[in-house]
Amino acid sequence: xxxxxWIETEMRVRYAESDQMGVAHxxxxxxxxxxxxxxxxxxxxxxxxxxxxxDDCLFPVVEARCRYRAPAHFDDLIRLRTRVTRRRxxxxxxxxxAVRVGDGVLLAEGxxxxxxxxxxxxxxxxxxxxxxxxxxx
Amino acid sequence: xxxxxWIETEMRVRYAESDQMGVAHxxxxxxxxxxxxxxxxxxxxxxxxxxxxxDDCLFPVVEARCRYRAPAHFDDLIRLRTRVTRRRxxxxxxxxxAVRVGDGVLLAEGxxxxxxxxxxxxxxxxxxxxxxxxxxx
Amino acid sequence: xxxxxWIETEMRVRYAESDQMGVAHxxxxxxxxxxxxxxxxxxxxxxxxxxxxxDDCLFPVVEARCRYRAPAHFDDLIRLRTRVTRRRxxxxxxxxxAVRVGDGVLLAEGxxxxxxxxxxxxxxxxxxxxxxxxxxx
Amino acid sequence: xxxxxWIETEMRVRYAESDQMGVAHxxxxxxxxxxxxxxxxxxxxxxxxxxxxxDDCLFPVVEARCRYRAPAHFDDLIRLRTRVTRRRxxxxxxxxxAVRVGDGVLLAEGxxxxxxxxxxxxxxxxxxxxxxxxxxx
Numbered sequence: 001x002x003x004x005x006w007i008e009t010e011m012r013v014r015y016a017e018s019d020q021m022g023v024a025h026x027x028x029x030x031x032x033x034x035x036x037x038x039x040x041x042x043x044x045x046x047x048x049x050x051x052x053x054x055d056d057c058l059f060p061v062v063e064a065r066c067r068y069r070a071p072a073h074f075d076d077l078i079r080l081r082t083r084v085t086r087r088r089x090x091x092x093x094x095x096x097x098a099v100r101v102g103d104g105v106l107l108a109e110g111x112x113x114x115x116x117x118x119x120x121x122x123x124x125x126x127x128x129x130x131x132x133x134x135x136x137x
Numbered sequence: 138x139x140x141x142x143w144i145e146t147e148m149r150v151r152y153a154e155s156d157q158m159g160v161a162h163x164x165x166x167x168x169x170x171x172x173x174x175x176x177x178x179x180x181x182x183x184x185x186x187x188x189x190x191x192d193d194c195l196f197p198v199v200e201a202r203c204r205y206r207a208p209a210h211f212d213d214l215i216r217l218r219t220r221v222t223r224r225r226x227x228x229x230x231x232x233x234x235a236v237r238v239g240d241g242v243l244l245a246e247g248x249x250x251x252x253x254x255x256x257x258x259x260x261x262x263x264x265x266x267x268x269x270x271x272x273x274x
Numbered sequence: 275x276x277x278x279x280w281i282e283t284e285m286r287v288r289y290a291e292s293d294q295m296g297v298a299h300x301x302x303x304x305x306x307x308x309x310x311x312x313x314x315x316x317x318x319x320x321x322x323x324x325x326x327x328x329d330d331c332l333f334p335v336v337e338a339r340c341r342y343r344a345p346a347h348f349d350d351l352i353r354l355r356t357r358v359t360r361r362r363x364x365x366x367x368x369x370x371x372a373v374r375v376g377d378g379v380l381l382a383e384g385x386x387x388x389x390x391x392x393x394x395x396x397x398x399x400x401x402x403x404x405x406x407x408x409x410x411x
Numbered sequence: 412x413x414x415x416x417w418i419e420t421e422m423r424v425r426y427a428e429s430d431q432m433g434v435a436h437x438x439x440x441x442x443x444x445x446x447x448x449x450x451x452x453x454x455x456x457x458x459x460x461x462x463x464x465x466d467d468c469l470f471p472v473v474e475a476r477c478r479y480r481a482p483a484h485f486d487d488l489i490r491l492r493t494r495v496t497r498r499r500x501x502x503x504x505x506x507x508x509a510v511r512v513g514d515g516v517l518l519a520e521g522x523x524x525x526x527x528x529x530x531x532x533x534x535x536x537x538x539x540x541x542x543x544x545x546x547x548x
Binding site for chain 4: 296301348
Binding site: 020 | 295297301326332336338339340341
């Protein structure tokens with residue numbers, strides 16, 4: 001676990017994720033943020049798979065934002081840092097940073113906001129057992 | 138509709154589908170074949186969405202094969218040709234060709250074999266109303 | 275072409291774009307916005323392929339944002355509306371709306387900001403011939 | 412490293428890789444095979460990135476095949492096993508197996524055949540330093 005509530009995980013840029021500009025296509029960052037979010041939950045003791053299957057809690061994205069600071073390339077090892085920055089009722093905001101491990105360059109920063117819903121897409125509160133600390137701003 | 142039972146549809150190669158080789162990444166052909174399969178069914182009068190939702194018929198892929206003949210590039214307009222080559226009980230095989238519209242070059246040929254299942258992934262027969270002609274071999 | 279400088283194009287949600295929530299995965303909207311951007315340019319008389327190949331103008335994304343209003347589903351036909359909302363030196367901002375054709379529901383709104391660069395990722399001005407009108411705000 | 416020349420690597424199924432059938436979309440296996448191929452080369456002491464950049468050796472796929480044995484699900488940890496089964500001039504065939512780590516179930520088997528080319532897509536021999544042992548059949 002990193003400082004300031006950040007949970008870290010690493011992934012390697014796949015060839016399929018590169019585009020003809022020779023960089024990782026920008027849409028992949030949302031996919032990586034999502035994978036990082038799952039690892040964030042796992043590090044907190046929660047399985048997002050079980051949250052969906054057993055507790056009928058889905059986290060659709062209602063807003064996503066990403067600022068791209070430097071291009072990522074195929075085969076780069078990337079450290080994703082994730083934390084929760086806001087939680088109010090069924091609304092949850094995660095923040096992310098993507099840093100290249102090799103040279104420490106910040107590649108991107110982003111946020112996603114989610115509303116917790118049940119399988120019918122009705123908003124619902126997260127069960128009490130899922131205590132996610134709110135860090136930073 | 139094309140000759141020999143082929144049903145045709147067109148799509149344009151997206152930037153996100155290119156890779157750093159400067160060509161469409163090979164995995165996209167399976168995605169295009171799938172989109173072409175949906176259009177094949179639509180041209181036959183069937184909605185794959187309704188097959189799943191209303192008739193509990195899912196078509197998971199049990200085998201996929203693609204032979205790549207020439208690279209496709211970003212912004213190429215591609216004609217996908219689809220037909221059914223085998224149907225036996227719950228087993229269904231589709232064949233595909235991908236041709237670049239601009240110069241008629243054959244880009245790829247492929248097949249996918251499916252087993253019709255219900256939502257619990259139990260094999261089942263396709264309802265009688267879904268008559269798909271078997272063409273070619 | 276739509277009102278207010280919007281350029282419209284349509285696309286159908288692919289099966290591969292659905293996720294296990296039963297909706298189109300949110301990252302696909304960035305891919306669709308990009309495809310819509312290419313069609314916007316084409317409607318203005320420009321080929322993004324030629325911009326890259328012949329004029330050494332690449333449009334990497336420096337910021338992307340999307341607000342998701344309603345879920346899109348597999349096989350939905352979606353109308354993408356695109357316009358340029360800001361242009362200053364090498365910086366260009368596009369805005370997008372995604373509307374389901376069947377019922378007119380607004381699915382998502384977004385923006386992407388780009389910096390025009392050459393193949394070495396050095397910022398550069400867009401050649402004069404590429405006049406893109408700035409519409410709306 | 413596994414037995415029989417197999418090189419192993421693991422990856423976790425991402426949410427974005429699931430589809431509305433509730434399983435990992437079949438096209439992802441080609442993406443995973445590719446990532447496994449890169450790890451195979453790394454385990455043999457080679458960087459595919461360097462092969463492209465420094466030695467002008469690209470490995471486009473000329474044929475891909477996958478047999479799906481059991482569905483993979485979101486968050487499954489998957490072991491990919493890779494080896495080279497044929498090498499003749501510029502032609503190279505890799506074989507793959509995907510096994511779920513949790514229960515050892517074989518999810519898929521596949522092969523990809525590649526032709527080594529230079530940046531202009533002209534076939535070329537792999538430099539002598541890239542000795543890849545041919546295992547199995």
